[in-house]
Amino acid sequence: LKSNPSNNEEKEAQAQLTKSDELQRLHSQALSAYQKEDYKAAISLLDEILAVCVWDAELRELRAECYIKEGEPSKAISDLKAAAKLKNDNTEAFYKISKIYYQLGDHELSLSEVRECLKLDQDHKQCFSLYKKVKKLNKQIESAEEFIREGRYEDAINKYDSVSKTEPEVPVYAARAKERICHCLSKSQQSTEAIKVCTEVLQLEPTNVNALKDRAEAYLLEDLYEE
Numbered sequence: 001l002k003s004n005p006s007n008n009e010e011k012e013a014q015a016q017l018t019k020s021d022e023l024q025r026l027h028s029q030a031l032s033a034y035q036k037e038d039y040k041a042a043i044s045l046l047d048e049i050l051a052v053c054v055w056d057a058e059l060r061e062l063r064a065e066c067y068i069k070e071g072e073p074s075k076a077i078s079d080l081k082a083a084a085k086l087k088n089d090n091t092e093a094f095y096k097i098s099k100i101y102y103q104l105g106d107h108e109l110s111l112s113e114v115r116e117c118l119k120l121d122q123d124h125k126q127c128f129s130l131y132k133k134v135k136k137l138n139k140q141i142e143s144a145e146e147f148i149r150e151g152r153y154e155d156a157i158n159k160y161d162s163v164s165k166t167e168p169e170v171p172v173y174a175a176r177a178k179e180r181i182c183h184c185l186s187k188s189q190q191s192t193e194a195i196k197v198c199t200e201v202l203q204l205e206p207t208n209v210n211a212l213k214d215r216a217e218a219y220l221l222e223d224l225y226e227e
Contacts, residue, residue, distance in 0.1 A: 023049055030062070039066040057086035061093065073100045084116075091117045095127050102130070105172035107138045137166050137173065144180065153188040157181050175204055179211055186214035194218035 030045035046063040053059060060079040067076035077097055084093035094117035101110035111134045117127035144159035160177040167173040179201050185194035198215035201208055219227040 023052060034062065034066065039069045042066045043070070055086055057083040057090070064096070073104060076100060089120045091120050091124050091127060095130065098130055102134055103170060105176065107134055107141065110134050111138050137163065140166060148184065153184040156184045179208060182211050183214045186217045189221055191218040191221040
């Protein structure tokens with residue numbers, strides 16, 4: 001405008017400048033809230049900024065961090081997926097998405113996302129380390145499910161025991177392994193052991209339909225019709 005003044009454009013420029021100042025102020029407040037660990041406030045401020053600055057990858061990554069801290073992983077994934085598209089070679093976003101899926105128990109999607117990271121940088125240490133872990137777990141689960149389809153229940157039980165040992169730190173895998181072992185014991189008519197393991201599953205997840213069905217089958221084998 002200094003080189004080519006115009007009344008109409010000056011109003012527009014002034015309005016944009018005011019909006020820009022406001023957004024910078026909101027940005028400072030959002031960072032401050034994040035540093036104070038007030039993630040809800042940070043999310044609210046970042047919502048306002050991102051309504052205008054839709055294509056800002058770094059702001060989306062910051063909001064994703066807040067969502068993770070607030071226990072809203074699906075919203076974090078949404079922001080990180082956008083950030084992965086908006087910023088070239090964004091290995092960090094793919095790594096974080098893969099890690100979230102892994103923590104949620106979705107090992108297949110986790111494997112898919114970590115492969116995207118390694119396509120961009122095959123020497124990425126964090127992605128390669130996660131890739132090895134997820135690939136091993138994925139293979140064990142696929143193998144166990146194949147044994148179940150073939151009716152090889154003892155082999156499946158052994159394989160799901162290995163799953164629990166491969167990932168002792170993420171509870172969802174241990175819980176799923178126990179649920180599938182309960183299923184195998186019920187199917188192989190080891191009713192006493194099936195009732196015990198299925199009950200352990202149901203103490204953790206009282207509404208687990210699969211464990212309820214498998215325990216019911218085991219009760220039938222024991223003639224415990226009321227149960």
